[in-house]
Amino acid sequence: MQPMQTTPHMTSVVAGDYPFTVSVVIPAYNEAHGIARVIERIRTYIPTAEIIVVDDCSQDDTAAVARAAGARVIRHPVNRGNGAAVKTGIRRAHGEVVLLMDADGQMDPRYIPDLLSGIAAGYDMVVGARTRDTQGDSIFRRLGNRALDALGSYLVETEVRDLTSGYRAIRREVIMEFINLLPNRYSYPTTSTLALLKAGYHVGYVPVMGQRRQGGQSGQKLLRNGIRFGLIILRIVSLFAPLRIYLPVALVMQVLALISFLISFFLTDPFRFHIPNSAVGLFVGSIIIFMFGLNAEQVAALRFQRPPHVQQED
Structure with a gap:
């Protein structure tokens, strides 16, 4: 939806002559x-x-x-x-x-x-x-x-x-x-x-x-x-729009979890398959945040469902 393009005093309608009260x-x-x-x-x-x-x-x-x-x-x-x-x-x-x-x-x-x-x-x-x-x-x-x-x-x-x-x-x-x-x-x-x-x-x-x-x-x-x-x-x-915030946060946490694992695998304890606690915490936290955002998104959507008669008029 494009914003209304107006400049001050563009109207040609006289005050008091509107089609509504x-x-x-x-x-x-x-x-x-x-x-x-x-x-x-x-x-x-x-x-x-x-x-x-x-x-x-x-x-x-x-x-x-x-x-x-x-x-x-x-x-x-x-x-x-x-x-x-x-x-x-x-x-x-x-x-x-x-x-x-x-x-x-x-x-x-x-x-x-x-x-x-x-x-x-x-x-x-x-x-x-x-x-x-x-x-x-x-x-x-x-x-x-x-x-x-x-x-x-x-x-x-x-x-x-x-x-x-x-x-x-x-x-x-x-x-x-x-x-x-x-x-x-x-x-x-x-x-x-x-x-x-x-x-x-x-x-x-x-x-x-x-x-x-x-x-x-x-x-x-x-x-x-x-x-x-x-x-x-x-x-x-x-x-x-909770999911538009929670989803990016969850993805960032997933990336940080992967980085934590890679640091552990290649630097801290080279080539030993070990998942550090930080990676586990970030991964689990990202799942929780995503699920919370998904649930909040569904609740938010219910608030803005327009009545059936309004939808028909559109």
């Missing part, structure tokens, strides 16, 4: 300083959309400010995480298409028409893929995102872009098939993109330029992000 879901935590401005700008580009702000138990006036700005507010009684807020918004949305945005002002609403036009053109999900000109990204974050994109592309065997971007439009009926896979904290963008691609849905990309956070303080920390990045990698490997 739209719900904008904005997870928010302590964003009272800027949420009204975000809602106001969204209204500029798509005035007829339902705007849902999911307040994840903020300690400030996020809910009151968002409600005064005209949004429908859903408040969590306890803080459950960004992903949980997104899932709440998707479940409670009335629109046929859900547009996901953050509340911190980093996602420019001027790209909304491009994202929605991609859905109108037949894509099931359209992702706002950040360009290199995006403001506020550190070199570590950019390198990490590129590594994650490369891993994701390898796992689903097609090109993916900006797996961590939360700026996206999705057909609600499609994302509801996978909503239980989305984590309650972070990495819901990664999970949703790979889940749709794995299931055979169409995902397009629109280049967007991110902006600096408008006020407030970011909770991003280098150590925390590193741990989170590692957990995301483990999660997507387990969910989407």
Whole structure:
């Protein structure tokens, strides 16, 4: 599947004139300083959309400010995480298409028409893929995102872009098939993109330029992000294509077992047939890893079997 080829503002569809209804879901935590401005700008580009702000138990006036700005507010009684807020918004949305945005002002609403036009053109999900000109990204974050994109592309065997971007439009009926896979904290963008691609849905990309956070303080920390990045990698490997990781590891261990035997046969104890413990351990370990990966692959495949009526429609 080739990525959607677009440039900003290529759409000829007027905002509010789409062949579907739209719900904008904005997870928010302590964003009272800027949420009204975000809602106001969204209204500029798509005035007829339902705007849902999911307040994840903020300690400030996020809910009151968002409600005064005209949004429908859903408040969590306890803080459950960004992903949980997104899932709440998707479940409670009335629109046929859900547009996901953050509340911190980093996602420019001027790209909304491009994202929605991609859905109108037949894509099931359209992702706002950040360009290199995006403001506020550190070199570590950019390198990490590129590594994650490369891993994701390898796992689903097609090109993916900006797996961590939360700026996206999705057909609600499609994302509801996978909503239980989305984590309650972070990495819901990664999970949703790979889940749709794995299931055979169409995902397009629109280049967007991110902006600096408008006020407030970011909770991003280098150590925390590193741990989170590692957990995301483990999660997507387990969910989407375990055998594409476990099989190469098993093969490497087989090669190391052979090398260990050859070293023993020709160097350590020349021409005496003796299998060293290291070779035995590597060989047995490779078999265990391969069988574990094969079993995990079968379990993962069950998650992405589309219902019979969906397959017939395709």
